[in-house]
Amino acid sequence: MIKENAIKIMNLGFVCDHCLGRQFAKLLSGYSNDQRGEIVRRLLAMEYEAKPFKLDTSNFHGFTFRRKMKTRKPGICVVCKNLFEELPKFADQAAKILKKMDSKSFMVGVKMNDALAMAEESLWEKSGIAYCEPIKSELNRELGKLVEKKTGKIPDENRPEIIVLLDLQNKQIETLINPVYVYGEYRKLVRGIPQTKMKGHETVEDIIAKPLMKTTRASSHTMHACGREDRQAKCLAWRPFVLEINQPLKRRINLKIIEREINRGKMVKVRNLRYSSRKEIVEIKRKKVEKVYRLRVNFENPVRDIQRVGKIVGVVKQKTPRRLLKSKPDKLRHKKVKSIKWKKINTKIYEFEVRTESGLYINELVSGDKRRTKPSISEILENPGELKQFDVVKIFV
Numbered sequence: 001m002i003k004e005n006a007i008k009i010m011n012l013g014f015v016c017d018h019c020l021g022r023q024f025a026k027l028l029s030g031y032s033n034d035q036r037g038e039i040v041r042r043l044l045a046m047e048y049e050a051k052p053f054k055l056d057t058s059n060f061h062g063f064t065f066r067r068k069m070k071t072r073k074p075g076i077c078v079v080c081k082n083l084f085e086e087l088p089k090f091a092d093q094a095a096k097i098l099k100k101m102d103s104k105s106f107m108v109g110v111k112m113n114d115a116l117a118m119a120e121e122s123l124w125e126k127s128g129i130a131y132c133e134p135i136k137s138e139l140n141r142e143l144g145k146l147v148e149k150k151t152g153k154i155p156d157e158n159r160p161e162i163i164v165l166l167d168l169q170n171k172q173i174e175t176l177i178n179p180v181y182v183y184g185e186y187r188k189l190v191r192g193i194p195q196t197k198m199k200g201h202e203t204v205e206d207i208i209a210k211p212l213m214k215t216t217r218a219s220s221h222t223m224h225a226c227g228r229e230d231r232q233a234k235c236l237a238w239r240p241f242v243l244e245i246n247q248p249l250k251r252r253i254n255l256k257i258i259e260r261e262i263n264r265g266k267m268v269k270v271r272n273l274r275y276s277s278r279k280e281i282v283e284i285k286r287k288k289v290e291k292v293y294r295l296r297v298n299f300e301n302p303v304r305d306i307q308r309v310g311k312i313v314g315v316v317k318q319k320t321p322r323r324l325l326k327s328k329p330d331k332l333r334h335k336k337v338k339s340i341k342w343k344k345i346n347t348k349i350y351e352f353e354v355r356t357e358s359g360l361y362i363n364e365l366v367s368g369d370k371r372r373t374k375p376s377i378s379e380i381l382e383n384p385g386e387l388k389q390f391d392v393v394k395i396f397v
């Protein structure tokens with residue numbers, strides 16, 4: 001069975017030890033494919049000397065037969081075109097790049113080219129696939145071993161810091177640097193700063209990212225926060241976030257120092273900075289947290305019977321606010337107001353503290369948005385009110 005198969009393979013032309021042995025990769029453990037190939041080739045050479053059979057004799061070049069036998073000089077491997085001989089060169093290239101970075105772990109990937117995939121296919125048509133391993137996985141493993149040896153860095157399939165990609169189409173090594181994720185909690189102490197990316201504005205994200213970008217020498221950043229925040233609102237509660245830092249050249253940094261640096265600023269404060277993961281971003285984004293807002297509302301007329309406002313507690317039906325209809329689909333939401341407290345500033349101005357489910361639009365809770373939000377504070381008090389300012393004072397994480 002092995003002999004018949006090996007003869008079929010070797011009749012295709014010269015096949016290197018890797019490509020020969022790989023067709024028997026599932027037999028015996030503890031050997032590399034080129035070792036398997038060597039064993040099979042040696043056995044076949046002995047058979048051949050005992051009783052010659054039809055075969056491309058370049059496959060036996062270099063053996064010293066006791067009988068006088070002629071072998072042809074080997075060309076290049078009909079399957080891999082001697083690609084395995086080039087692996088040390090690619091490993092050197094990868095090592096050179098990896099040594100510039102302070103990453104500890106890496107993973108190797110191979111981008112196949114069509115010619116190689118087809119060569120493998122036509123080999124399998126002849127030899128079958130009973131014991132074979134795909135060439136891609138052998139390339140992965142062998143290149144990985146070489147890179148590990150040259151750099152001392154650790155192969156990690158699950159959470160590699162760097163991916164070394166052997167691109168066979170362009171015959172080159174590419175490196176993909178995985179992001180660094182930093183968890184933290186922030187407070188925004190001033191109004192008027194947007195939470196995340198906004199052209200021409202400094203954002204909470206920018207303020208937090210600045211020292212991190214400088215230290216990691218990264219290319220870009222994205223903030224994933226627990227809930228969106230109105231630009232005009234202060235956030236006096238600690239809001240959790242994960243900052244994704246893309247393509248960092250340096251990833252081991254002292255987050256305590258970063259924290260101190262951010263906190264030297266007056267507008268945004270952070271605490272509890274630590275390393276995080278992509279998984280935590282999903283968790284933070286998915287979390288539905290209740291919040292307490294402090295609102296200042298100016299009413300058109302002097303307020304009578306303020307205690308009526310307690311009726312707002314319960315379910316509020318809210319259609320997408322008119323101001324957002326351009327960018328969001330018109331949808332009806334049911335959101336709960338859990339509690340409301342009030343404080344009189346003067347007859348026309350009140351301060352409220354409202355505890356709500358996440359996703360309730362505060363502006364419209366006050367104004368009613370032309371009856372698109374029901375009930376609303378204006379509706380209940382029969383007195384048009386306007387939200388003058390509001391702050392997030394508590395986030396129930």
Ligand SMILES: [Zn+2]
Nearest residue numbers: 016019077080
């Ligand atoms: Zn080969």
